[in-house]
Amino acid sequence: MIGDVKMKSCKQIAREWNLSERTINDLCKKGKISGAIKSGRRWQIPDNAVRPVDGRVSNRRYIKKKDTCEKKSLPIGISDYVRAQSEYYYVDKTMMIKEFLDRKPLVSLFTRPRRFGKTLNMDMLRVFFEISEDDTSRYFKDKAIWKCGEEYQSHQGQYPVIFLTFKDVKFDTWEATIGKIRGLVQEEYGRHQEIIDSDKISAYEKKYFEKMLDGTANEVELTSALDKLSKMLDAYYGKAPVIIIDEYDTPIQEGYAKDFYEEIIGFMRNFFSGAFKDNKNLSFGFLTGILRIAQESIFSGLNNLTVNSVMDDEYDRYFGFTSEEVETMLGYYGVPEKKAELAEWYDGYLFGNEEIYNPWSVINYISRDCKPQAYWVNTGKNEILDDVLKNAIDDISESLYSLLQGKRVIAKIDQNVVYRSLAEDPANIYSLLLVAGYLKTPQKELQADGSYLCEVSIPNKEIAAVYKSEILSHLLQVGAITRTTANKIAESLYANDFVKLEHAIGEYIDEAISFYDAGAEGFYHGLVLGLIAMMDNQYKIKSNRESGDGRYDICMFPRGERYPGIIMELKWKKNLGKDALDKLADEALAQISDRRCDVQMARDGIKNILKIGIAFSGKSVCVESENGNISI
Structure with missing residues (x-):
């Protein structure tokens, strides 16, 4: 106390202003906090001091305000709520807490695509509900949830919390997977070591607890980890815990891909049953994932589970960014004119009735000088x-x-x-x-x-970019053939070299057919569409449309004058020899002219039109054009 003014330490002010203690010290040194004085080696700050909001000092000296202010970084890869909301630009999703408390389902499952903010939201719930020695309410006092009043504030910091995230459980074998899960459980038990010496916990429970801490629990013992920990936490705190499981189906997807599906399904069924089915030591439960997986009976008999998927209206605003949130963000970073481009690349998701942007791609786009790229699809395997x-x-x-x-x-x-x-x-x-x-x-x-x-x-x-890359790489097995064939097609289009184009298409079909078992005409139609779909920078591609006196199979309308228009007619029959296959290709080519399939192109002013008849039989193909034929 100095005079009638109550003084506070830098640490106290740092908590109130949601800044680091180092930042408060620095502000004091620079004279930016009015009334701050140094007592020995420590600064003392008036209780009624005002937090600086711009480049002006507050000790009666005036310094011209800078034209630019430092912007917060975007939270790329940050799933720690405390850090995200204090050190980075944070899109406030705390009203999710209000919606949950208004509904109060016992167990909630949120299914959303990867990188849509599931882990960050679950950590937000953990920080909000979890009992802590620190005053964690300071992380919410400037957020939307705090403005909702005492009814919601009263839940803050009142529950023990069990939190597990399986987002990094991605291994090739069951042994490695169960080993990783054992390690995650070990860490979570370690977070609650305060209860092990309590007389509220029985001797056999302590022995089990120590096994978890030592990492020596076997697979059967691990299945009871959530059930037993929730019981011990309830006994210790006198309040049933909140259990949060993030990305619960990541190891299940790996099990499917790596051939240990039955093992992971069997384990998860027992693991989650103890946590959520008839568990009287549970206040609330939250799970996130991509799939619901109800058919696998992981949640068998769990009639208290509320599923919130991309099809549901509930919680539709809380995973990903809304249009309003994106506009605010673009304004903050001084690039509001980029809204149309950003929407074209990363908007378009529909969760319930809400239009949603991909959050991972949006923050990468803005942080990398607004360069549109496929950021989300490059974050992991597809x-x-x-x-x-x-x-x-x-x-x-x-x-x-x-x-x-x-x-x-x-x-x-x-x-x-x-x-x-x-x-x-x-x-x-x-x-x-x-x-x-x-x-x-x-x-x-x-x-x-x-x-x-x-x-x-x-x-x-x-x-669209990932469809193209995955389809092309899959059909052509991601090898030299992919690059060679693609290069030949691009070169032939650039040079208007029809013969070279025919050879490139023939080579592509030959390689693709050799990989697949031959199918019916629809199969070949899809195969050819798969190749030319990669060329939509040069062409508008249409298929099975009316033109003239009939319907064409595939029509490629050039986007520039240097490219020819291309019309393809495809035909297929079983067990044809070379001569019969050549004749079938001739029929396909003739059909283009007989049915005047080039009428629409001609009306559009396209004068240079390449007509191609393609015939298939098993793994054989004949490409016929007005310049001759290629048989493979």
């Missing part, structure tokens, strides 16, 4: 899309290529889809692609069985 391509039947392959052309496809969406259901029913492809972030649903209609009948489409340019 196993789901790879599995889709492996299991795609003819009509689904053609639909995938139609999506690349900007079309909408009608699909049934089952939210209970699981990874291995692809082999059972390839139509589940669309459900997997939707929940994984590769599709959006502009139109949806709920069916009596709980599924949805939807129109699906590609959300934005970024996702």
Whole structure:
């Protein structure tokens, strides 16, 4: 106390202003806190001091305000809530807490694509609810949730919390996977070591606790880890804990891809059953993941589970960025004019009724001088899309290529889809692609069985880019053939060298067919569309449209005068010899002229038109044009 003024330490002020103690010391040294005095080696600050908000000093000296102010960095890869909201630009998602407390489901599962803020939101819930020696309310006092009043503030810091994130449990074997899970459980038990010496915990429970701390628990003992820890925390604190499991299905996806699916499913079923099924030592439970996985009975009998998926209106604003949040961010960083480009690349997701931007891509775009790239798709493997391509039947392959052309496809969406259901029913492809972030649903209609009948489409340019790269690499096996064939096609288009173009297409088809078992005409149609979809910078690509007196198979409208228009007619028959195959290619070529399929191009002023008839039989192909034929 100095005179009538109560003084505080730098540490106390740092907590109140949500700044570091070092920053407060620095502000005092620079004279930016009015009334601050140094007592010995420490600064004393008036209780009523005002936090500086700009470049002006507050000790009666005036310094001209700088024209530019330092902007907070964007939280790329930051999933620590305390750090994200204090050191970085933070998009306030704390109203998720209010929505949850208004509904109060016992166990909530949130399914969203990867990199959409699930881990950061779960850590936010942990910091809000968890009992702590520190006053963690300071991390929320300037957030939207605090303005909601005492009803919500009263829950802050009142619960023991068990928190596990499986986002990094990505291993090739079951042994490595269970070893990693054992390590995560060991760390979480270590966070609660304060309870081990309590007389509220029985001797056998302490022995179990020590096994977890030592990392010596076997697989069976591990399955009870959440159940037993929640019971001990309830006994110690006199309040049932909150259990948070982040990215619960990451090891399940790895198990599917690496052939230990049955082991991980069996373990998770018991692990989660103890935590969430009939657990009287539970206040609330939260889980996040990509898939619901209900068919695997991981949550068998868990009738208190509330699922919140990309199809549901609840919590639709809290994973990813809304349009308003993106506009505010662009304004803060001084690039509001980039809104249209950013939307074209990273907008387009629909969660419930809310239009959502990919948060990972948005913050990378802004932090890298607004250069549009496929940021999200380069953050990890796209196993789901790879599995889709492996299991795609003819009509689904053609639909995938139609999506690349900007079309909408009608699909049934089952939210209970699981990874291995692809082999059972390839139509589940669309459900997997939707929940994984590769599709959006502009139109949806709920069916009596709980599924949805939807129109699906590609959300934005970024996702179109990954479809292209994955489809091309898959069909051509990502080798020298991919680069060579692509280069030949690009060169032939640039030079208007039709013969070279024919050779390149023939080479592509030869290599692609040698990889797949030969199929029907729809298969070949999809195969050719897969190649030319990569050329949409040069062409507008259309298929199965009316023109003249009939319908063409594939039509490529040039975007520049240097490129020819291209019309392809495809035909297929079984067991043809070379002569019969040549004749079938001639028929395909003749059909283009007979049915005047070039009428639309001619009306558009395209004078240079390449007509190509392509005939298939098994692994043989003949490409016929007005310049001659190529048989392979």
